[in-house]
Amino acid sequence: MNHFICVTCGVQYEQSTLPPDSCLICNEERQYIHPEGQSWTTLEKMRQEKIYRNDIIQEEENLYSIHTNPNYGISQFAYLVQNQGFNILWDCITYLDRTTIQVVEELGGIDVIALSHPHYYSTQVEWAEAFDALIYIHEDDKGWITRPSERIVFWSGENHELNYGLNLHRLGGHFKGATVLEWQHGNQGLGVLLSGDVIQIVPDQHWVSFMYSYPNLIPLPANKVSEMAERVKTMKFDRIYNAFHRMVKSDGIAVVERSANRYIKALKGTLFET
Ligand SMILES: [Zn+2]
Ligand SMILES: [Zn+2]
Numbered sequence: 033m034n035h036f037i038c039v040t041c042g043v044q045y046e047q048s049t050l051p052p053d054s055c056l057i058c059n060e061e062r063q064y065i066h067p068e069g070q071s072w073t074t075l076e077k078m079r080q081e082k083i084y085r086n087d088i089i090q091e092e093e094n095l096y097s098i099h100t101n102p103n104y105g106i107s108q109f110a111y112l113v114q115n116q117g118f119n120i121l122w123d124c125i126t127y128l129d130r131t132t133i134q135v136v137e138e139l140g141g142i143d144v145i146a147l148s149h150p151h152y153y154s155t156q157v158e159w160a161e162a163f164d165a166l167i168y169i170h171e172d173d174k175g176w177i178t179r180p181s182e183r184i185v186f187w188s189g190e191n192h193e194l195n196y197g198l199n200l201h202r203l204g205g206h207f208k209g210a211t212v213l214e215w216q217h218g219n220q221g222l223g224v225l226l227s228g229d230v231i232q233i234v235p236d237q238h239w240v241s242f243m244y245s246y247p248n249l250i251p252l253p254a255n256k257v258s259e260m261a262e263r264v265k266t267m268k269f270d271r272i273y274n275a276f277h278r279m280v281k282s283d284g285i286a287v288v289e290r291s292a293n294r295y296i297k298a299l300k301g302t303l304f305e306t
Pocket of ligand 1: 038039040041042043055056057058059
């Protein structure tokens with residue numbers, strides 16, 4: 033019996049003798065099946081291959097990024113936030129080894145794991161078991177769980193306070209339960225938004241964007257984008273980190289508003305002539 037992992041998205045499945053017939057996450061219009069076909073691995077196999085290691089880098093005081101090198105699956109970054117003695121792992125990555133566990137333990141371990149959306153569920157249950165942590169997922173994305181666990185807590189409504197100054201907000205868009213994390217104590221008290229790719233930071237890091245599917249370039253409706261930007265205005269933050277190691281250094285709320293306006297103009301055909 034194995035917990036198989038989809039090689040394309042890095043999401044792990046519940047125990048089985050044979051690999052699943054297809055990947056729930058990839059076999060859907062927001063992701064894709066690799067042109068060479070569906071393939072599977074396991075965490076044990078990845079460890080034996082000795083190809084991967086996790087880089088854990090301090091981004092600012094009390095914030096660390098965790099990323100697999102060389103890139104694996106969707107290549108997302110996870111973040112460890114130290115919130116006055118309460119540690120949260122924001123989003124998750126597939127590869128987990130003894131060294132990673134040791135380094136994260138030295139940083140205070142993990143009290144809870146919270147996920148922005150199903151593309152980053154990866155081996156979240158392995159991480160939760162290694163650190164004796166709970167996993168917070170919005171109930172609207174319940175149907176995307178590929179490895180059920182008693183450690184998963186489904187939260188509901190529009191927001192949820194995980195700890196003092198640390199709030200989950202359901203914004204929807206990319207997924208119905210798509211969530212961002214507001215960390216009010218970050219960035220020396222000015223606040224940080226960890227946005228996954230629910231709000232995506234683009235190469236010009238003074239702008240963000242919004243999509244239903246990133247790999248397949250399916251946009252979101254104007255009313256949804258405007259609603260997301262309105263919600264963001266109620267939060268306290270200045271800086272934004274996304275899932276791909278990009279950062280909006282400051283003025284994050286204005287950046288989201290300006291970017292939402294540009295996006296809506298583009299959808300309506302008033303941004304440019306072509
Ligand atoms: Zn997959
Ligand atoms: Zn995604």
